[in-house]
Amino acid sequence: MKRHVLLFGLVGGVLIAILQYTEYRFVVIEHSVEMxxxxxxxxxxxxGIWLGLRITRSRETIRERVVVREVLVPADTLALxxxxxxxxxxxxxxxxxRELEILTLIARGLxxxxxxxxxxxxxxxVKxxxxxxxxxLGAARRTQAVQRGKELGLLP
Structure with missing residues (x-):
């Protein structure tokens, strides 16, 4: 009787091993493309999530820097x-x-x-x-137009 139990146990173990191997083969090999x-x-x-977080974090950390400088103008150059x-x-x-008015406002930096x-x-x-x-004025940029306007006496 012990022999039969041992034999049935051994056969059962082999069958379980074969079933596990076929299940592994079915899952891994047959569905490898899906995996x-x-x-x-x-x-x-x-x-994508990592990159999105990195991009949005970097935009939040960028701060606008404004530099204010004081320019001293001698009193004799001030026009009364x-x-x-x-x-x-x-x-x-x-x-x-109207064009002169807009050129003056451009010179003010607007x-x-x-x-x-x-x-x-x-x-x-305005454009x-x-x-x-x-x-x-023969200018390509705003700064050239302002400079040319000053040279021609159109701007202070």
Missing amino acids: YTALVALLFATF EPFVPNAAQQQTLGITA SNREIAEQLFVSENT THCARTFDK
Whole structure:
């Protein structure tokens, strides 16, 4: 009787081992494509989350730095009388009063949006006036237009 129990136990163990091996083979070998796909998807999802967190954290840590410098102007250079633009140059170049007004606001450092708000016009109107003024002054950028306006006596 002990022999039969031992034999049945041994046969049962071998059968269980065969079943485990076939189950392993079925899961790993037969479904390997699905397993690798899931693994790759998991890796990409993890990388995407990590990258997203890193990008959003870096944007939060960027702070705007404003540098304020005090510029001393000698008292003798301060004009007591208001500046009058050179009308002859203005007429020669064909710059209108509105274009000169916008050029003055550009010289003060205002953006197109700020100029539009101050003059109660659209931002596109300001862009049009800027483009025409730049063409008349032969300037490609705002700083060139301001410099040229000062050279011609249109700006203080």
